[in-house]
Amino acid sequence: MNISTHLIKLSDMNNQQEGIVSELVTNNGSILRKLMSMGILPGTRIKLIQKFPSYVFQVGYTQVAVDREIASVISVNVL
Numbered sequence: 001m002n003i004s005t006h007l008i009k010l011s012d013m014n015n016q017q018e019g020i021v022s023e024l025v026t027n028n029g030s031i032l033r034k035l036m037s038m039g040i041l042p043g044t045r046i047k048l049i050q051k052f053p054s055y056v057f058q059v060g061y062t063q064v065a066v067d068r069e070i071a072s073v074i075s076v077n078v079l
Contacts, residue, residue, distance in 0.1 A: 007077055008075070008076060008078055009076070010048060010055065010073075011071035015051060016048065017048050018047040019076035019077050019078040020045055021040060021046055024040070024075070028073075031070055038059070038062070040059055040074065044060075046076060055068065057071075
């Protein structure tokens with residue numbers, strides 16, 4: 001079975017869209033450590049819940065709210 005995917009930033013996803021985290025694209029160690037401490041790692045399934053006023057997404061049973069800067073660091077293979 002071939003599953004078609006395409007890579008976009010979390011900040012460009014639509015509400016309720018799901019995917020798999022592909023990579024975290026940043027040179028900012030603080031942002032990278034923050035995301036990793038929340039369990040946002042490549043291979044993790046992620047679902048965007050809302051985009052405004054902040055980006056809220058779900059990873060496992062946890063919902064996280066971040067700003068656009070952090071949301072744009074997360075590259076996702078959309079399912």
